[in-house]
Amino acid sequence: MLGRGERRQRAQDALDELRKALRLALGAAQATRQAAQTTKDQLEFEQAVMRLGLAKARLDPEITELRGRPALAKTWDKVIAERDELYARWHPEGPERLRRLVAAAAPGAAGSPWHDWLSKVGEDTGGVAPAMWRVGTAVVEEAPREDEFPVAVPLLDRAHLRVNSAPDNRSVVDSLVETLLLRLMSYFRPGLVKVHLWDIGHLTGSLPNLQPLTSAGLLTVHDPTRLDDLLAELAGHIRRVHAKAMREGETSLRSVCVTKGERIEPWRVVVLFGNGERLPDEQQRELQRVARTGIDAGVSLICVDVPLSANSPLETIAFTDSRHATTSMTGPGVRFRPDDAPDGSLASRAAAAIAADLVARRGKPRTFDDLLPEELGKLSSKEELRAPVGFADGVPVEVVIGDATPHALIAGPSGSGKTNFLYAMLGGLAARYPPSELELYLLDFKEGVSFAGLAPGRKDPSWLPQARLVGVNVNTDREFGLALLRFLTEELARRAEAAKRQEVTKLAELREAEPEGHWPRIVAVIDEFQALFGGRDRITQQATVLLEDVARRGRSQGIHLVLASQDIAGIEAFWGKPAVFEQCTLRIAMPKAKRVLSETNNAAFSLPRWHAVINHDSGVPHGNQVAHIPDASAKGTFDALQARLWAAGNSLAPRLFDGAHQPLLAESPDFTDPPGPLLGQIIDVECRAATMALDAVPGRNLAVIGTATADALSIMESITFSLARKHSPGSVDFSIWCAVPALQERVTRLAKILTAIGHAVDHRTDESIAKLAPASGERPRYILFFAVDAAHQWLERKEPPAMRSGLDDLRALLKNGPANHVHTFGWWRGVGRLKDTLGFGGTDDIGAWVALDVQGAELNTLAAGQVIDWAPRPKRAIYFDKSTHSSPDVIIPFDTVESE
Known part of the structure; x- marks a missing residue:
């Protein structure tokens, strides 16, 4: 049996062992902690160096002090070694490889020095933009000057660009933006790129060397106090372009242009100069929406000192001093410098040359023949009808009649060109769609013979093959207009019954389900249609009901109304019955036309002669397209087309109703x-x-x-x-x-x-x-x-x-x-x-x-x-x-x- 002293000794020994184990554990923990702290300090030090860049890090006092610590000195040496190793691999091929990449992605004026392309006019590129656009040169920090390589950014159809300036370098930023815009304008045929300029600090004077472009409509300078109007205009344009792309079965304007092989809408480059502060909330939200949806509609933003964080491709150039910047394309370790800009007089002359070329192209008379396709009667009306009716900056402007825009409303006072527009539209349609695809019912309530020539006459035996009925001088025979509406209602019922039989809902589906049937699209044109509702009688009552029915149900069955009038303000029959006008989503306003567009849309008031506002969005301002309408009614225009169509095939002559003559x-x-x-x-x-x-x-x-x-x-x-x-x-x-x-x-x-x-x-x-x-x-x-x-x-x-x-x-x-x-x-x-x-x-x-x-x-x-x-x-x-x-x-x- 152990004595008391021996037991105490054993307890003391066990306690000493425990203390020894704890000292070892605490020592190991402290060493681990110190190692972790050292690793953390090294990583943070490396991150700070990488964030600043080696060149700046060498001069940074805080970095210099930290480099005195042995552990961080090793990290500095490691960064230098890794940089030297990477640069050793980069130096032989890297710069040259980047030069080749930029040359391939930015051909011609998109990437060449300005001496090679300035004052030269671009060519038509089939609607496809280069992938990249050169903005300057860059070099890896501390690399020799000969290792510089070009820097390019994506823009048209691909991304937006954000530029953050440095103090006192606005002139450098202006030169960067100006040169980039000149590249864009010089690469394409004039007219394919339009620039909108807004500067919060200048009423005029922004990018002065580009001002010659304004005379040709290629540059629009917007009031700094009216940013809301610009954003609303852009939003409307984006909606209209998206609708056009969807009608083509595509999701973006770029894909439509690639499919067609031509640019059907100009690119719009919107340059916004801000002051570094966030815009008011509503404007900021609208700008974000434009940025998010604009690329697919051909809208690219260049935002200078305008905060923007869109859910869309966005590249950034951030200036660190008056001449140098970093870019999101090259990263913080690369020093970027904008290309030297051309002298102001050279840039101004280049802009003037671009504007003059566009004016010269517009100066070439655009005639009725320019509305016609190379081959007549080759299109199908299964999905819709579309035809150019005029030109805007030399680019055809189309009307589209289909499920999305089923009916049209046209207005213009006497002498404004309404009848000429109708001929341009009818000619464009008839040239593209054969009688099996399109039938026309034409009625004119004026005292005249606007449509008489479309039926055979004593002097001219030809007729328009697509015309099935022509009514002229019907000003006193309102019953004939009522009869036309009855006919359309009966045809609507026939088609609806066929659709029900085939269990389909639209004309396109009916044509697929019943290809042997005769299912052309029908377009009924009623000029001065308000005369049909001129009395408080049975005819007005019945016509109102029938017209509303055709307007409401015609869209799905391929029956379309084109209602024209000098002034629709006095049509009492439709007061309180907006069904017809709501269905007329296609609105055409001739000069000085009233009430055909929306109440806030005054575009028609300032129209020159031979022009029209084409609007597929129920007349709201953002849907406006202003087109020059060529002469379609002079001898040798529509009549020549009719003779060609008539001679091309056997078609039944249309029925002619002439209220001024008794039938024989x-x-x-x-x-x-x-x-x-x-x-x-x-x-x-x-x-x-x-x-x-x-x-x-x-x-x-x-x-x-x-x-x-x-x-x-x-x-x-x-x-x-x-x-x-x-x-x-x-x-x-x-x-x-x-x-x-x-x-x-x-x-x-x-x-x-x-x-x-x-x-x-x-x-x-x-x-x-x-x-x-x-x-x-x-x-x-x-x-x-x-x-x-x-x-x-x-x-x-x-x-x-x-x-x-x-x-x-x-x-x-x-x-x-x-x-x-x-x-x-x-x-x-x-x-x-x-x-x-x-x-x-x-x-x-x-x-x-x-x-x-x-x-x-x-x-x-x-x-x-x-x-x-x-x-x-x-x-x-x-x-x-x-x-x-x-x-x-x-x-x-x-x-x-x-x-x-």
Whole structure:
């Protein structure tokens, strides 16, 4: 058993061992900590050296002091050794390799010294920009001068550029930016790069050597207090370009240009000179949005002392003193120096040469022929219609009609060039799309013949193959406009039914699902369309409903409206009904046009002659494109194109409706094989003849009512000639009666014509008219009774012994004749006189009537109680058949004299 002293000794020994172990552990921990601290100090020292660069680090007092510490001295030696090793590998090939890379990425004016390209005009590059643009030279710190290499930055279609200046080096920064802009302008054909300049500190005077570019519109200097306007303009441009790219099936303007092989939109370089302070929040957010989305739309920013951190490619040049800088392309260890800029006078002359070349190019007259493609009729309208209508800086400006911009609204006062624009648009479309892809329905409510030449005429037998209907001088025939809208609605229903059958929703899908069908895009052009809504009547009500329907549903079925007007301010029919105008997203404003663009868009007020604002964004300012419209209506322009198109293939002639001329009976398609008596031409799209069925049923007689002698005679003669043509000679009997001496010469001529054809004619002009034979069923008999009321003096006489008058016999003939194939066509010179002839209840024996110069209120009793909305006008009539009509048709009496 151990004693107390021995136990104490053992405890003391164990405690000593523990203390020894703890001392070893603490020593090891301290050594580890010191090693970690040394490593941390070395890394921080190395980072500080790398951040400053070796050249500056050698002169930095703090670095010099730290280098006195042994551990950090080793780090300094290590950095020097690594630098020497890297430089040893870099020196033989590095600078030359960079020179080759820049030369390949920045060819020609993009990378050569300015002596090689200044004052030379660039060429068309097919819409593709170099990958890089030279901005200066650089050298690795402490390397010899011969190791300098060029520095280039990406810009157009690739990145933005940020420049941070140093105190008192604004002139160096200006020279850097100016030289870079001259490179851009000199590389491309003038007009492909446009510069916008904004300087927060200068109203004028920024980059003065580039000011000659302003005369050609290549440089726009913006008010320093109106940055909001510039950013809004850029945002609108970006939206418009993105929409154009999407229509082409691409995601960026660059890809569209590569696909087409040409630049369809100029690049826009926006130079912003700030003061180093952040812009106001709203402007900063808008600038960030422009930076984020602009590259894909061909917009590049050069921001000098404007804080910018966009989620898009952005290169930086940060000046460290008045002449030297670092760049994000080369890193902090490389000293960058901008290239020496050309003398100010040389730069100014170079800018003037670029501007002069563009002015000279514009000076070349852009004609209607420049709107036409090399090959005619080669495009498909499956997705949309597009055609150039004019030029901006020599670049074609297109109108696009499709699902995105389904309908167009055009406005311009008299003499502003509206009709010329329509011809330019129609010519551009017709030259690109064959009749199988495009059908045109053209209507002009003016007193003129703007579209008459598009249909065959006596002097020119050609027509526009795409035209299916041409209506001119329709200023008093609003019914024709209503008929066109009805036709479009019916066609819309036909296409909608086909789409439903194929389970598709758009025309492009329908054409894929049913390729054997005939599904061209339809464009209906209605000039002075507001005339259609000029009255507070049934036509206005119906036209409003139909137009809204076509405007709303037409986009998906390929039916498009082009509505033109001198001034749309007075269209009361659409007050409170904006559906039509909201669908007209394509807006065209001629000089001084009002209200066609948005309320805040006054671009049309300052337009020169022969120009137009083309806007695919419902008229908002950012959608404006100003185009010069070439002369499209002079001899040798549109007419020459029409002759070429007409001669190229067989197409059906369009139907022509000319409100200023009576149609010839002999030229009516229905006159070839008349279905019945022809009364006149119905005012509708088909230009059909009005006729009536002559069944053997009561009431199949017709009354012509009114005092318009010439029109009444035309209608009576049309009935006679068409019935004579319908029946073979000798198969029917005609009775031609007239009690008016002044008409007897013409009526006698009519009887002679029937006799010459071979028909039997009972011709009476005296009291024998009152001796009427009863209806007989042996063979058809047609009674043409001219001015019935003039014979009342004879018809009212009662002959003994029966005391029966000729009027009684006429009433019996009207009542019983149709059942026995005896039909009467009588002309009464007033509604009251007709009623006197028919007597009480006799109106049922007149199943159809044609009214001439008779007010609608007088006709209500003849129309089964309907309210007749009719105001008489020359050479027009209304036709109502109780058995077929719900409302009267407006007809035009045929010209029968010329037909003879």
